[in-house]
Amino acid sequence: MTYAKNFPLLMILILFISAFIMPLMKKNIFVKGLSLFTMGISMILSIYTWIFITKNGAYFYRVGHWDAPWGIEFKIGMIEAIMAMLFTMVATLILWYSVYSVEKEVKDNKVSFYYLLVNILLGSLLGMVFSNDLFNCFVFIEVTTLASCGIIVVKDKKENIAATLKYLILSSLGSGLVLMGIAFLYDITGNLNMTYIHKEIMNVHAVYKNTLHIAAGLCTVGIGIKSAMFPLHVWLPDAHSSAPASSSAILSALVLKAPILLLIKILYGVFGFEIIREFAILNLILILGTMGMIMGSVLAIKQKEIKRVIAYSSVAQVGYIFFGIGLGNKLGLTMAIFHIIGHAVTKSALFLAAGAMIEKSGKKKLSELKGIGKEMPYTLGLFTIGALSMVGIPILPGFISKWYLSLASIDAGEFMLIGAILMSSLLNALYYFPIIVNGYFGEENLAGKIYKSNEKSIKELLPLMMLIIGMIAIGAGSNKIMDMIRIGLI
Amino acid sequence: MEPIILIPIILPFLLGIAGTKILFKGEKIKTFYVISAVTINLLALIGILNIEGAKAFHLLKINPFLDIYFKIDKLGILFALLASILWIFTTFYSLAYMKHEGKEERFFVFFILTLGITLGIAFSGNLFTLYIFYELLTLATFPLVIHAGTKEALYSGRKYLIYSLGGATVALLGMILLFSISNSLNFVEGGVLGTVNIDNPKLLLTIYMVMFLGFGVKAAIVPFHSWLPAAMVAPTPVSSLLHAVAVVKSGIFVLVRVCYFVFGAETIRQIHGNIYTSVLVFITILLGSLLALHQENLKKRLAYSTISQLGYIVLGIILLNENALIGGLLHLVNHAVIKITLFFCVGAIYFMTHKKNINEIKGIGKQMPVTMTCFSIASISLIGIPPTNGFVSKWYLALGGLTENKIIFPIILLLSAFLTAAYLLPIVVTAFFHGEEKKDIKKLDPPIKMLVPIILLTGITIFLGLFPNVLLHYIKSIVENLV
Secondary structure (H helix, E strand, O other), rough: OHHHHHHHHHHHHHHHHHHHHHHHHHOOHHHHHHHHHHHHHHHHHHHHHHHHHHOOOEEEHHHHHOOOOOOEEEEOHHHHHHHHHEEEEHHHHHHHHHHHHHHHHOOHHHHHHHHHHHHHHHHHHHHHHOOOOOOHHHHHHHHHHHHHHHHHOOOHHHHHHHHHHHHHHHHHEEEHHHHHHHHHHHHHHHOHHHHHHHHHHHHHHHOOHHHHHHHHHHHHHHHHHOOOOHHHHHHHHHHHOOOHHHHHHHHHHHOOOHHHHHHHHHHHHHHHHHHHOOOOOHHHHHHHHHHHHHHHHHHHHHHOOHHHHHHHHHHHHHHHHHHHHHOOOHHHHHHHHHHHHHHHHHHHHHHHHHHHHHHHHOOOEEEOOHHHHHHHHHHHOOOOOOOOHHOOOOHHHHHHHHHHHHHHHHOOOOOOHHHHHHHHHHHHHHHHHHHHHHHHHHHHHHHOOOOOOOOOHHHHHHHHHHHHHHHHHHHHOOOHHHHHHHHHOO | OHHHHHHHHHHHHHHHHHHHHHHOHHHHHHHHHHHHEEEHHHHHHHHHHHHHOOOOOEEEOOOOOEEEEEEEHHHHHHHHHHHHHHHHHHHHHHHHHHHHHHOOHHHHHHHHHHHHHHHHHHEEEHHHHHHHHHHHHHHHHHHHHHOOOOOHHHHHHHHHHHHHHHHHHHHHHHHHHHHHOOOOOOOOOOOHHHHHHHHHOOHHHHHHHHHHHHHHOOOOOOOOHHHHHHHHOOOHHHHHHHHHHHHHHHHHHHHHHHHHHOOOOHHHHOHHHHHHHHHHHHHHHHHHHHHHHOOOOOHHHHHHHHHHHHHHHHHHHHHHOOOHHHHHHHHHHHHHHHHHHHHHHHHHHHHOOOOOHHHHOOOOOHHHHHHHHHHHHHHHHHHHOOOHHHHHHHHHHOOOOOHHOOHHHHHHHHHHHHHHHHHHHHHHHHHHOOOOOOOOOOOOOOHHHHHHHHHHHHHOOOOOOOOOOHHHHHHHHHHHHHO
């Protein structure tokens, strides 16, 4: 099975190379097919990688047979394998969904361009997950920025261009900060490979304490911008709400998450548990995460458009992830990664369901979407299950995250923060339930609506259903997933 | 054989989902389907209670906490049988009543679902499972509350959701903290904390109060009561069944579980939890009664009365002695039977005459003699006059208060009984003695489907008052192991 070691690189290469074949194809159907096919192949490869890891344990992979300090190195452990599987699976389902509906939001001649970008985006996200080389990661960050700008602006409307510019500027700032952080680290340690940097830091951290502090701060803030940490989230609602539905799903489910994983790798891998615990940076992350949990939800309540509500909800959910990272204990970190998984699946399902409603009814305001439950009972039903997970109904992943994050904050001695977690879940209820209630109930809301008159066909809803089923499975199998994450952390 | 105990819980779910197709197939099919659904479920329940052998089942055990675990014990059986039997009465009543409310199909789907959820609450074997069903209960009863679909209904529904979810979330906080201490949330007679040293009574007290207040929201403890009168906007069968039995009694049931199966009477005494909670309960009993005096709307008056009466039951729970708990559990059953009768009568008045307020029903006793007689008997029972069942439970509650050597408890009970008389008897008086004498009085007693449940329930009220022993022995056998 040693050939399985090549699979991670193979995934990235397949996605990158196939991307550039797409513009040569004449018919959109072939482009879609190729994109879906390559994503499916990557998914299968990632599953193989995961099986390989479960059997043989983590390994380092030399790209191009160059040894580590000089060549680029991949580190593939349990967490990386799980993330790759998550990314490719969610992306496959989203692409499958987009196959039926992409033309409604993207012009015909842009479709090949769109799928090109999606493939590149996914390739670079996977690269960020696997790579053990800081500069390599930085390159992938830049590629994701450009590709995600592309899939937002592809709709070619005024608001998209504005949102994209905002995103581009802030993201460039973010990646600039990350680059500066990397430069500091390189300066101190003379390495770009994370394992080697870690070794060097262990020797010198007493001497370069402030510099390391600055480097950690720069990386955190830079990645914070990329992944919408609370006060740096300003680009997210515009970008996520104006993009086509499938882009929104990819952006919030995957593009936000890969940088967070990188942050975890930097903080806990490059610096290491012992060193990072002494830094104030974890407290900052904890505080910002807590604020994000609350403020993201508060802002979501005030929104008038369904996609903006979901976008702000992402800010809150990312807050949970940062909260887990900031707690600075194993359980917190485990839950942060678990929440990445749970949220990726849930949020993509929510965005796709909302996209379906907007596409079918042509309306995007909450006030206009009243009574949609009668016209599209199944779509709103799937939306409801996703929302219930966000609100924290037991067994669904949202509840599991909340429960264990609470236990983790007890471990960390932060009793008060449990209040923030619970408060946030209540706030979630405040903005998700009105959508559902007004969708299904109310005499005025339902007047003139015809039962199932606007429903998507089962074929089109299938990927959405699979996402929801996957979400429930993640909740039910949470213990196994957490065990696997724990294996990866050690 | 163990999974078999899930049948009464899962069957309503399946029947409810199947109902989304079948109920639309016509009047006769609907009637037959709904009646057979609840009856079969009761039979299934009784059948399972008669099976020998292990009565516990882990549906899904992921780890010590994430453990969906069902266990049948005596307290659960009491609650399950109470709910199932009253469900059948309500089914017949609503088949007639819901005709003028419309959207019957949707109503019955959620109606059947709620039965399953209530039984799930009854048979939960740990706090986590209970919490799941507790949340589900909120979600499944929400469509019933906002059945009318008007602005007012939606507003009340939102209030109901916010209160219930808020309460559940607060209770969850307690669960998290408790789990971090005890590492187990299973229901054990005498409490899971028995083995844990109480080295931090303050923290434990906080946990207890948080859980009490959180779960107390559904039991309508003041100051978290105001969702209950607001929810009266729902159709009468919902008000009667859910807001006299299923929802509020689930809240009470959870409190019993928390007090006696999670914390344990001994622990609560040590942390003085009973003292703090008793203040709230006093306020609940008195405020409920006082507010009921002011209500013109019949259903609202009954709702405030419910708040006060629930206070009695909670009082029985938190006094932590045998007599009081017997009284509390007896009143749990008795109040359910009485209040459902009262609501059914009020609903019958509304159904026949579209009158909602007290000043409108002058002389209605002559038009609806049977209904109003039943109403009177139920009122007398709620006040606590022998030979009705209300007397029996209040007797034990007063005994419980005296066992604690505090004369204040019986005094409050008497005062509240007086207030109960003050808000219920005027209705009876107005109905029978006010209004002009008319020669040709049109008989307006409701259709047979509504009248029979009312009469039978009134019969039960008197029967339980005259022969309380069967129930009393059963409850005594529950209480023996708890206090």
